[in-house]
Amino acid sequence: MPRSSHMPRSSHGGRHELGQNFLHHQPTIRHLVSLVDPALGPILEIGAGSGAITRMLATLGPPVTALELDEHRARALRHALPSVTVLHADAMRHPLHAATLVSNVPFHLTTPLLRRVLTSRGWSRCVLLTQWEVARKRASVGGGTLLSAQSAPWYEFELHGRVPSRHFAPAPSVDGGILSISRRAKPLVPVAQRASYEAFAREVFVGGRSLAHAVGSGARRDTGAAARALREVGIARDARARDIRPEQWSALWSALRR
Numbered sequence: 738m739p740r741s742s743h744m745p746r747s748s749h750g751g752r753h754e755l756g757q758n759f760l761h762h763q764p765t766i767r768h769l770v771s772l773v774d775p776a777l778g779p780i781l782e783i784g785a786g787s788g789a790i791t792r793m794l795a796t797l798g799p800p801v802t803a804l805e806l807d808e809h810r811a812r813a814l815r816h817a818l819p820s821v822t823v824l825h826a827d828a829m830r831h832p833l834h835a836a837t838l839v840s841n842v843p844f845h846l847t848t849p850l851l852r853r854v855l856t857s858r859g860w861s862r863c864v865l866l867t868q869w870e871v872a873r874k875r876a877s878v879g880g881g882t883l884l885s886a887q888s889a890p891w892y893e894f895e896l897h898g899r900v901p902s903r904h905f906a907p908a909p910s911v912d913g914g915i916l917s918i919s920r921r922a923k924p925l926v927p928v929a930q931r932a933s934y935e936a937f938a939r940e941v942f943v944g945g946r947s948l949a950h951a952v953g954s955g956a957r958r959d960t961g962a963a964a965r966a967l968r969e970v971g972i973a974r975d976a977r978a979r980d981i982r983p984e985q986w987s988a989l990w991s992a993l994r995r
């Protein structure tokens with residue numbers, strides 16, 4: 738049975754322990770929904786709440802399924818939106834199978850949910866509203882992270898703007914950010930090499946005496962070969978791992994395997 742049943746309600750009507758910060762700013766909802774491509778097919782919304790986003794998703798055409806852990810809200814939404822399949826379900830357990838995933842993410846679940854999304858194979862596009870810092874980092878704005886480097890061959894991340902905390906009720910302590918993730922139709926690194934590529938990116942981030950040294954040690958190549966590969970891909974000698982752009986990671990990997 739989903740684990741929410743006996744939790745108390747906060748004075749705002751939003752249950753803090755469920756990350757219930759409801760989006761009430763209509764232009765933001767429209768913007769978020771405009772990032773969904775109906776031609777892709779069925780839509781799965783994670784954490785539908787009272788249906789602020791669901792209502793608009795339901796007008797797009799493809800079938801919409803909405804997951805909600807709060808059984809009272811799930812029941813109310815099922816009555817309000819009969820065309821939507823509303824499931825009282827835990828998004829951390831329910832299969833994430835639909836062409837497009839959409840969520841105003843319960844902020845306390847951002848990291849495990851993102852991990853779950855990125856390891857689920859059943860979707861091709863994902864539109865998320867997360868904490869601003871998470872959205873910004875994931876989209877590599879201001880420098881890449883190990884996670885963005887490791888995801889780059891399989892996914893494209895794009896930031897679509899900041900959402901002030903006052904656009905939610907109750908207002909969370911930080912602003913939100915809209916992030917889209919598109920699965921690349923053709924991965925930039927062969928799937929069979931995923932584990933070794935991820936280990937390589939980790940070693941480059943852990944660092945060494947220089948970027949060339951770290952790249953060489955990550956790829957089990959000498960520093961000279963690593964320096965040549967960095968030059969070939971257009972990465973400056975004095976760059977740091979965080980300066981390497983998403984598409985340069987896979988180019989570097991290919992250059993080192995030749």
Ligand SMILES: C[S@@+](CC[C@H](N)C(=O)[O-])C[C@H]1O[C@@H](n2cnc3c(N)ncnc32)[C@H](O)[C@@H]1O
Binds near residue numbers: 759760791827
């Ligand atoms: C930030 S609110 C978003 C609600 C609504 N989509 C909106 O934008 O107003 C997150 C929603 O996710 C629900 N939720 C929290 N944990 C969940 C889980 N594990 N599985 C499914 N829904 C969950 C909460 O009850 C809440 O309604």
